[in-house]
Amino acid sequence: MVTQENNYPAQFTILIATDVSVDVEELKDRLIDKGYTIIFATDGKTALDHFAQFRPQLVIISDDLPIYDGIELTEKIRDLIDNQSFIPFILLSVSEKQFLLHELSAYHIDDYYYAPLDNNKIIYKIDTLIRYQLQMNTISHKYHRLNSKYHRLQYELDTAERCFLKTRPSHHIQYNDIQYQMTPHSLSNGDVLFYEKSPQGDRYIILGDFTGHGLSAAISACSIKGIFEEMVKNSHSLEMIVNEINDELTKILPPELFAAICAVKINCNEKAAEIWNGSLPTVYIYNKYGIKQTLDSQYPPLGIEELSDEELITTKVPITDGDCIMLTTDGLIEAMNKEREMFGNERLLKCIIENTETGKVFQSVTLELNNHLQGMVQPDDVTYLEINC
Amino acid sequence: MSVTAILKHDERLLVIKVSGHFNFSVQKDFRMAYENIKDVKNYQIDLSETQHIDSAGLGILMAMRTSLSNENPNIEICRCNNDVKQLLDIFRIGKYFKIKSM
Numbered sequence: 001m002v003t004q005e006n007n008y009p010a011q012f013t014i015l016i017a018t019d020v021s022v023d024v025e026e027l028k029d030r031l032i033d034k035g036y037t038i039i040f041a042t043d044g045k046t047a048l049d050h051f052a053q054f055r056p057q058l059v060i061i062s063d064d065l066p067i068y069d070g071i072e073l074t075e076k077i078r079d080l081i082d083n084q085s086f087i088p089f090i091l092l093s094v095s096e097k098q099f100l101l102h103e104l105s106a107y108h109i110d111d112y113y114y115a116p117l118d119n120n121k122i123i124y125k126i127d128t129l130i131r132y133q134l135q136m137n138t139i140s141h142k143y144h145r146l147n148s149k150y151h152r153l154q155y156e157l158d159t160a161e162r163c164f165l166k167t168r169p170s171h172h173i174q175y176n177d178i179q180y181q182m183t184p185h186s187l188s189n190g191d192v193l194f195y196e197k198s199p200q201g202d203r204y205i206i207l208g209d210f211t212g213h214g215l216s217a218a219i220s221a222c223s224i225k226g227i228f229e230e231m232v233k234n235s236h237s238l239e240m241i242v243n244e245i246n247d248e249l250t251k252i253l254p255p256e257l258f259a260a261i262c263a264v265k266i267n268c269n270e271k272a273a274e275i276w277n278g279s280l281p282t283v284y285i286y287n288k289y290g291i292k293q294t295l296d297s298q299y300p301p302l303g304i305e306e307l308s309d310e311e312l313i314t315t316k317v318p319i320t321d322g323d324c325i326m327l328t329t330d331g332l333i334e335a336m337n338k339e340r341e342m343f344g345n346e347r348l349l350k351c352i353i354e355n356t357e358t359g360k361v362f363q364s365v366t367l368e369l370n371n372h373l374q375g376m377v378q379p380d381d382v383t384y385l386e387i388n389c
Numbered sequence: 390m391s392v393t394a395i396l397k398h399d400e401r402l403l404v405i406k407v408s409g410h411f412n413f414s415v416q417k418d419f420r421m422a423y424e425n426i427k428d429v430k431n432y433q434i435d436l437s438e439t440q441h442i443d444s445a446g447l448g449i450l451m452a453m454r455t456s457l458s459n460e461n462p463n464i465e466i467c468r469c470n471n472d473v474k475q476l477l478d479i480f481r482i483g484k485y486f487k488i489k490s491m
Contacts, residue, residue, distance in 0.1 A: 211444035255455035256416075256448035260480070279480045300481035304451060330444075 012130065013037040013054055017047035017073065018062035022092045022115045027060075030123060044068025044076075051077050056087075057133060058126060063093040074107045086136045088129040092117065157215065164218035167225045168193060178205065179362045180385030183331070183378070190217020191329050191381035192259075194225055196232040201268040204232045204241070205387060208261040209280065209329040211301070220259065220303075224248055238265040238274045239312040242302070249303030258303035262327050266319065266389055273325060273389060274314040278302060281333050282345070284326040285317055286356045293317055323389040324361065326352065331380035332365075335373060343372050362386040391415075394422040401430040408438040411446035411473075419449050423457065430462060434486075437468035447480055454485055465489055 014036050018024050028038055039054050041047035044067040051059070059077060063070040070091050081087055091104065091112040099112050111125055168182065175195070182191060190210040197203050206228060210217035224245045231241045242263050249259060260279035267274070277283055278299035285293045299311050328348070335343040347368060355364040365384060392415050395404045405422045407415055423432065434450065436442070454464060467489040469477065477488060 209444075211448050254452070256445075256452035258444075258448065258451070260444070281479070297479045297481070300484055304485070 011037070013039060013056040014058045014060065014126070015039050015041070015047060015051055015054070015056040016060045017041040017044070017050075017065060018060070018092060019043070019065055021064050021094050022062045022117065024060070024062075024092070024117070027117060027119050027122060030119060031126070034123070036126075042066075044073045047073055048076050052080060058088050058090070058129060060090045060092065063091060063097060063099075071103070071107060074109060078108065084140060086133050088133065090122070090125070090129075160215050160218035163222055164190070167221040177203070177388045178385055179388075180383070181366060182383045183381040190221070191331065191383040192217065192221045192225075193383065193385065194228045196229055198232050198235045200235055202235065203264075203266040203268070203387075204228070204238070205264045205266075205327070205385075206241075206245075206261060207280065207327045207329065207383065207385065208259045208302075209331070209381070209383075210259045211257055217259075220249055220252060223252065238263055238276055238314050242276050242278070243307060243312055246302040246307050250305060253303040255304070258301040260297075260301045260329070263314075264325060264327070264387065265314075266387065271319050273317045273319050273323075275317060275325070276312075276314045281328050281330055284349075284352055285323060286326070286352055286361070287320070287323045288357050288359060290356050291352060292323065319389045321389070322359075325387040325389065326361065326365075326384065327387075328384040329381060331378060331382040332369070332384050334380060335369060335378050335382050337372050337374060337376050341372075343369060347372065392418040392422050396426065396429070398428075401428055402433060403429045403431070404433045404435055406435040406438060407446075409440055411436070411439045411442040411449070413445040413449075416445075416449050420452070420456075423453060430460075432457070432462055432464040434464065434466045435468055436466060436470070436473055439469065439473055442469075442473050442476055444476075444480070447476070447482060450482070450486065463487075 012035070014031060016024055016028060016038055017040070019042055028040070032038055039050050039056060041050050044065045047061070047065070048068065061070045061073055065073060068076060070093075074089055074091075088110045089108065091099070091109050092115065093099065093112065094115050097114075104112060110129060113122055178195060180193060182193060192206070192208040192210070194206040195204070210220060227244050227248055228241060231244060242261070245261070262278065262280040262283060263276045265274045273285070275283055275295055276299065277295055277297050279297050279301040281297070283295040284291060285295070295315055298315070299307070332343060333345055333348065348365065351364045351368050352361050355361045369382070391408050393406045393408075396402075397404070403423060403426060405419065407419065450466070457464070465487045466477070466482070469488070469490070474488075474490070477483065482488065
């Protein structure tokens with residue numbers, strides 16, 4: 001028989017509380033030989049005090065203890081233990097007594113034995129219970145560490161989210177020339193929208209979609225919003241703004257993170273719009289007579305490397321009153337319903353074509369999207385906006 | 390979702406194949422496939438079994454390019470399906486990698 005196979009640390013303590021009716025002398029000796037520390041009591045009161053003082057890892061109790069009997073003692077000890085720790089209980093009794101199994105189970109008694117004791121069996125069981133306990137303690141320890149890390153991380157994310165949301169146009173401000181829909185309060189994928197008017201009255205809009213974790217969007221969005229506002233205030237060209245934002249993002253973002261961005265400037269005097277589409281879905285320009293023009297992504301996303309002069313050329317589109325421009329992020333195109341069917345370019349195009357005449361394109365996209373999704377929550381931000389020129 | 394890599398010594402070529410969805414979930418495996426592998430000049434990213442790639446997947450490719458930039462490697466993306474090709478085009482990935490349809 002292998003006796004010293006389990007080399008438990010010396011602090012592994014077992015409380016044995018029995019009266020004279022059950023002979024535990026041999027069991028005690030063998031457990032001590034195996035390296036366990038044994039504390040012993042012959043009545044319920046002393047056993048409870050010992051438990052409180054020594055905090056043993058396992059408890060063996062006989063049923064007919066003076067002062068508190070086995071079940072009473074179990075109850076009182078259980079009151080001292082928080083319900084997340086696993087302290088195994090073994091109940092001993094004379095053979096005439098028949099335990100009611102449902103009662104044992106209700107008191108979380110892990111096993112029971114009748115005198116005369118089969119010590120081999122009991123020791124085997126103790127070793128097993130203690131092995132389980134060690135495993136559970138490890139798991140519980142890891143769970144607590146993970147949980148505290150999770151809460152820390154959640155707090156950091158919430159902080160980032162609060163900073164990030166400040167970069168978005170305030171929901172309280174109503175713009176009469178743009179309508180937009182963004183996933184509210186979400187750091188899922190970090191869509192950003194900036195809108196400013198220059199002192200001359202030119203309007204600048206930037207819609208961006210950051211890759212990767214929303215945290216990077218939060219960091220970047222705060223710094224590029226400042227650049228954007230400052231440059232619009234000084235009436236810089238759209239090319240210069242895009243270039244400056246690219247330089248900033250290239251500087252701060254690691255190689256795997258970048259931002260698909262579409263920048264639009266509506267010139268109030270020239271009656272023209274300038275558009276720079278770097279990796280966002282197709283931009284649509286339409287009026288009540290139908291679609292005037294579309295503009296696919298022409299350029300790489302921002303934040304990778306310096307842009308060449310050719311990559312900074314904007315597309316100029318003549319604008320008349322009543323013209324609208326629609327920008328979207330890929331979250332709209334890829335918005336998936338329960339059947340894993342995407343919203344798709346075709347559906348968007350259909351919404352535009354069928355509603356230009358009534359001027360209700362934006363409303364129809366919202367309606368169609370809601371019909372498509374039926375409340376399905378999306379993993380990516382879903383953003384679309386319509387600029388009324 | 391899985392990443393497999395085959396090293397062809399005589400051609401100094403490493404072929405990395407991504408099956409299923411090329412997204413954040415393959416980030417670690419993909420990086421391990423090319424990191425610390427010596428004497429490779431040519432890299433082939435085989436997307437024949439890639440159903441879908443998202444922007445995080447593109448980020449993984451960009452990180453590879455930056456990480457290997459000192460060795461001036463020849464990186465080629467090949468055998469991608471139409472959906473994948475469309476995203477590579479929208480993001481102008483051809484600027485940074487050779488893209489072959491075969």
